[in-house]
Amino acid sequence: MFCNQCEETSKGVACTVRRGVCGKSEEVAALQDLLLHSIRDLATHASLAREAGWVDEEVNHFTCEAVFATLTNVNFDPERFQRLIKQAQELRDKVREELSKNRPDLAGSLPSALVLERFDISTLIDKGNRLGFLISLDLDPDVRSLQEILLYGVKGVAAYAHHAQTLGQEDDSVYGFIHEALAALGNKEWGGEQWLDMVLRCGEINLKTMELLDKAHTSAFGNPVPTSVPLGHRKGKCILVSGHDLKDLKNLLEQTQGKGIDVYTHGEMLPAHGYPELKKFPHLFGHYGTAWPNQRKEFAAFPGAILINTNCIQEPHESYRDRIFTTGPVGWPGVEHLAEGEYGKPIEKALSLPGFESDEDRGSVMCGFAHSAILGSADKIIQAVKDGKIRHFILVGGCDGARTGRNYYTELVEKTPGDTMVMTLACGKFRFFDRQLGTIEGIPRLLDIGQCNDAYSAIKVALALADAFGCGVNELPLSLVLSWYEQKAVAILLTLLYLGVKNIRLGPTLPAFISPGVLGVLVDNFGIKPISSPEEDLQAILSR
Structure with missing residues (x-):
């Protein structure tokens, strides 16, 4: 067993024993590894078929669903993985047959296929253990790091694409990139520059995917209102x-x-x-x-x-x-x-069941401050900035987790001065979502933008404010303080890097899969920095 994809991975390195920190068993880990090998095999064939002009909707949808199943804290059921592995093989064979039949000229280009002759769970677990982690641990540390970042970013993209597709919103270029990226993970020739380019392309595709999901939600359910x-x-x-x-x-x-x-x-x-x-x-x-x-x-x-x-x-x-x-x-x-x-x-x-036996009033919280609601008050917000009533915007968003150190985010928000606006999204907000921070010009100081799926809203607000003030995003009085836990957060971070957003504070720890060399690139080019203390970070943020 080797798994380092979440923030809480054992000892900050990797879960390598019989049970992961998330509760994933060694057997399920082996099945997830085998499924990822099977999906890469499918993706390699699907990419070649796409080049030949043949695209299959079932393959596209299945790829996202199956990749989604391997995210942290999603699926722990061996029987479900058994079915997914079998389906991956069947779809791979379908693509292979289609190519051989209609493009015999490509027969020689078909990659060797992963062959599974038996699909009982014990045999699949044994095969998964023998294949191991999808990305070789023997690679150059920086190349391996970039490949892992790409894999985990693709997992986040696949999850968002699956959400959007179930509501009828999809873009074939998203599926094309997912297949291309997964197929590329078998490439032994690329160096760091090619992998870094692929990682940033993942951020670009994730932006498109989040835009699709935003459209899916608002088309189906309307624009959120406070x-x-x-x-x-x-x-x-x-x-x-x-x-x-x-x-x-x-x-x-x-x-x-x-x-x-x-x-x-x-x-x-x-x-x-x-x-x-x-x-x-x-x-x-x-x-x-x-x-x-x-x-x-x-x-x-x-x-x-x-x-x-x-x-x-x-x-x-x-x-x-x-x-x-x-x-x-x-x-x-x-x-x-x-x-x-x-x-x-x-x-x-x-x-x-009995249900609740009586009424209980425990107060309330506000939600619904997506981009349509915030931008609807843009003139008021911009004027408050010009009048000096809003000094700074701080986006405190991302995932929650069980590891100690996440009280940092609670303390940071509680210590923000009254002339700052705090925007938040994803489950990390539950560290402070019920705090009463008051208002500025009638606008709540704490604005809940939505789910992690709604990161697009925060990006759209930032870009609109930059346009209104005639500057770049990095020149805005805006700071990002993010908490990460799983792979959707990785995809969002890659999108921010693709957009050139700098000086992001990230915590509570840096990802185990980022090598010192890759971290140096992120620090030098994007100013990525780990969180320190709420007091020190606030002082640095507000002195910009």
Whole structure:
């Protein structure tokens, strides 16, 4: 077992024992490795087919879904990986047959294929262990580092592309790049410059993918509007939804109408309350709990059914294992997995459980400050900057995690002076999302832009402000302080680097897969720096 893709990887180096820090078993790690080898094999064939003018929609969609399954805290179910590996092989053979039949001139160019003759789980685990990690650990450290950055960036792109595709928004150039990048990971000839170029192209494609996802969300659910969300609950039956998928939430809301069940969001589902097409359901009542690291404690205390629809699942505690359900890419062995849109079982379970016994008011938080809402107040914000009422914008966003040191982000936000605006997104905000920071000219000082999926909103706001002030993004009174945990955050960071954004502070630790040589390039060219202390970083930020 070798896995270093998340921020909490063992000893800051890699998980190499029988169980990863995330709870991933050695067996599941081997299946994920084999799946990635199978997907690279498929991608190599798909890239060649694309050059020959043949593109297959099923191959495109499957690639993103399968890559998504290998992200941190997404899928821990061996049987699901067994099916994905078999499907990858079948689709590879489909592409190979199509090329051999219609382009016999390319027969000699077909790469050798990964052959799996048996698909029982024990055989697949053995094969995965023998193949090992997709990227050779014997490569030059800087080349290996760049290849790992590319792999993890592609994982983030694939996840965003999958979300967008399920809502009908896709761009073939995204699929083309994913296949090209995965196929390139078998290239033994490239040096550092070629890999760095590929890494920055990944950031460029991720920007396009996030734009697609933003269009998918706003087309389906409307532009988010500032919305007050209760943190308490009301008496009655209930279902809790955690994850990222807004389509799943809407389907559940439609199926629970008139059944006397309130629906609550958890974690990254909080921004759902700002979308008009979701707000119109009166039984979408409020937000329960905080971020994914706390779900075992929070889920155990929730008195209803639980539906989790994408990444960030932890091993379910026995106290709620019989009332949690998964759907979409996420999975845990022994937890019932639902086909898309089939919510009869969690609804039935919710009706059989006591629900909340009384009302409880625990205050509220604001969400819904996506780019349309913020830019709708652009004139007011720009004037406040010109009048000296807003001195600086600080984007404090990214992933939450369980490792110590993340209280830095809470303290940083709490210590920001009253003439600064704090923008935030993703689950890292749950370290401070309920802080009352007041307003500037009637605008809340703390602006929740949305999910990690909504990083495009923050980018669009920054670019619009730069245009309004007639300067570059790096000349704005804007600083980025990011927390990272998994591979979507890697993709977002690559997008910021592609856009030339400099002086990003990153924490709580730097990625284990960034070599000293690559880190030197990032420091020299982009000013990437690790977080220090809230006081020191604020002093440096506000002295710009």
